[in-house]
Amino acid sequence: MCPSGAIQIDRKDGNPAEQPPEVNTCHIRESGPLAIRATLIIDSKLDGYRATLCRCGQSKNKPYCDGSHHDAGFAATGEPETGKTDALQTRGGALDIRPQRNGPLAVTGPLEICSGTGRVVARTQATRLCRCGHSENKPFCDGSHARAGFVSE
Template sequence: MSEEVVQGREVTIRFDAGRCVHSRNCVLGRPDVFVPNVPGAWIHPDAASAEAVMHVALSCPSGAIRVAHTDGSATSDAPPVLNTVRVRENGPLAIEAELVIGGQRQATPRATLCRCGQSQNKPFCDGAHVAAGFTATGEPAAKEFAALEVRNGPVSVQPQPNGSLMVTGNLEIVSGTGRTVNKVTKTWLCRCGHSANKPYCDGSHKAAGFVAD
């Protein structure tokens, strides 16, 4: 499905169904703007203020929703001042940074990365963890870490063949309840679903026979 682009008086909304993980922040936060399962148009950018619509885009973990003011004054694609990856309970890794994934610079600074090993859209999450019954804590133990000299900037996510996600750049690893559990400039994150040290890779993908580009 191609990206939907809906232009309103003050904002333009872009929706990429291929990235959507159905977090439902949009339909619960602004049910007047995002009205699914109805005939015809379901995105109504003029139903709320520009600021309210922008807030929805900034809270979309997958980057499926992007918003720009029509006068060019603001966009949800602006890189964050603090790079984070949030560990979702029984779900994906929600990363926010100036992203380069698999060598491709991303238009949006938000993405959800599969960590159950079952997605058909790797390295991105497609919601397969639900049907797979994937279980993994969103509250990993904190590690000892030093403060980062710089807390933003580019972050590279490079999927290793049949292996983990090699992540390079300034990044804070955050639990589902908002605790910072680690600060890194390089780490390897599990994407096969088998590590005993999630969210980090422990090499279990080899014994599990994990296969992915």
């Protein structure tokens, strides 16, 4: 039940293993990270069903959150305006997340992006999520990473 996905287990007791979510979601934490639930493929590796990814640009364990947003004083709303929310034909399944060098998270697959209070902000099949902390259109990348000199593998 680790909410961040940092701790994962393999059951040895014969009980059913964790199942993938029926709906892929990305919850935007107020002044914090992106909490994603899906069958995750991160940087071409299967990575379980839960992950908490840095969006402040300060984590020393990118693309994952390590709590650095607290020390950095990162401030960003968890309640961005509602955008394109047309229904998706498929709501679950594999979600491919590729951190771009010195740039955003390139995300491919069905994803419902939700505010901290659970409102659906956007539904998408492909998007680029800001991980540098500088976008004026969070949670989406607007190209500000280049101006900000964001550096990350």
